[in-house]
């Protein structure tokens with residue numbers, strides 16, 4: 353594995369921590385009734401977006417999902433505008449019209465979270481086709497869950513990408529559940545990466561609790577895409593610590609299973625590793641936490657103080 | 673009569689029909705162990721087992737298709753599409769396949785499934801989780817469409833839908849699941865295609881359905897204070913629609929307003945309006961007014977969402993306009 357510089361390593365840790373803190377804060381605010389609508393938290397899964405997006409080029413694109421805060425933050429999304437969107441405020445990313453599941457930021461190549469499972473996969477594929485037509489050296493990261501693998505959209509898109517050798521890296525955030533339904537009760541082939549064989553592309557299994565492993569494998573896939581050799585399907589195994597949404601009691605899985613995964617927590621294990629390497633002290637961690645706390649405090653304040661959207665805005669943005 | 677919720681009424685209908693007919697089974701996303709995204713099928717997996725209460729992968733087209741295939745060979749599937757917004761992923765199977773199979777085959781086969789789904793706004797779910805797409809299905813010959821507003825109607829109509837030999841789109845509303853109402857202890861069904869007069873009145877006919885009925889009733893009671901006597905009709909079934917009931921009422925009141933949660937343009941109200949114009953226009957003394965969701969995607973922010981969906985105030989304005 354390629355050696356990662358101290359600076360890069362700390363950035364990876366910082367981004368994972370920022371995502372987690374954002375999610376925890378959003379969860380609290382939801383419980384307090386300050387946020388409404390759907391809220392799908394990605395706590396436990398931070399290594400996947402952070403590792404993958406750390407090797408994206410500045411002009412590359414990504415598509416995300418209903419559980420999409422991680423991708424946006426890892427890509428450098430504006431925390432204040434995110435928070436304001438969850439609050440349904442005018443200053444939010446979608447001017448309060450989208451909520452958590454529809455945040456999009458074209459300026460940083462973010463082509464949207466999605467409320468439809470699998471909905472982003474054809475769109476990422478289309479961006480890949482567009483890149484090929486424009487003959488640039490850009491690429492696309494397409495994020496989706498294990499549940500999305502069973503949609504028709506997945507099959508149709510990967511076939512097309514494999515056929516046309518599109519510069520897309522398909523990254524399955526396999527947290528082993530689609531709402532209540534475990535992968536073992538819904539997939540004929542339990543190893544998602546093996547599905548790649550059907551689409552004439554490499555299938556790669558990644559430890560989604562290990563940010564450097566994710567980074568390494570996605571880097572290779574992106575290089576392959578830029579060389580014109582076509583797409584890759586990556587399966588990153590991970591786990592969501594909380595319920596599917598904020599109303600899910602998770603009665604379909606065991607406490608033991610949850611605890612097993614938490615032992616491999618992507619943030620704690622990385623802190624340990626970086627300390628061992630001498631990249632990090634406990635004081636550094638505390639400093640980082642303070643910095644992040646401040647960012648979130650500011651974001652919540654910004655969201656709370658922001659105005660609500662005006663009623664007239666209902667009619668804006670229906671057509672371009 | 674006992675008081676139960678809309679959710680419980682639906683569950684009773686499913687359970688009773690599963691006990692009555694072993695060909696009835698349920699399939700859909702999270703309907704089994706989880707008991708359904710809105711908890712309608714809770715307990716049925718435990719009672720009937722996984723052969724009759726099937727958790728499926730996220731594969732809407734296949735869910736509808738499995739209903740059709742099983743129905744063709746004699747079963748009576750009740751398939752669930754978690755949100756009406758996701759029926760879009762199964763449109764070929766619904767519209768091109770199931771709806772037309774009986775006709776295209778010259779009556780050779782029939783497709784007796786029920787597709788349970790739920791629509792509507794009210795939870796800040798935004799544009800992909802709040803739609804009311806029922807009029808799409810009303811448009812398609814071969815489908816029946818039901819949209820009940822009370823626990824009583826939900827139970828009686830779901831039982832009829834399961835026994836019906838055609839594909840039936842059964843549209844629930846996410847804000848109605850906790851609504852309580854009287855339901856008889858004894859067995860009953862409600863005929864598909866029969867509406868009811870929810871409140872009698874002589875000045876204006878107000879047709880509404882599903883959750884919007886509650887707003888319609890609020891509007892009717894408010895206007896009563898002003899001396900406007902509103903007759904409220906709930907067709908309950910959107911296809912076939914009980915036009916006779918609406919015509920009779922319009923002949924009496926000479927005014928018609930339709931309140932609906934789907935979009936204004938080409939919604940269910942557009943059809944009722946056109947039909948009344950064609951058949952009984954000579955009885956009308958004012959314009960037919962449609963009070964519907966605004967023609968914009970449903971926004972997430974509460975304040976905006978509330979404005980897009982018609983409330984009692986907007987319905988009252990509509991009624992006043994029709995009487996001017």
Ligand SMILES: Cc1ncc(C[n+]2csc(CCOP(=O)(O)OP(=O)(O)O)c2C)c(N)n1
Nearest residue numbers: 419467468469497498499500529530531758
């Ligand atoms: C087409 C479609 N079907 C069903 C749903 C409801 N739904 C939302 S998220 C979800 C589970 C998705 O599972 P997965 O893809 O594994 O992502 P995860 O939630 O685990 O991140 C379901 C069934 C939906 N949004 N879209």
Ligand SMILES: [Mg+2]
Nearest residue numbers: 497498529530
């Ligand atoms: Mg999953």
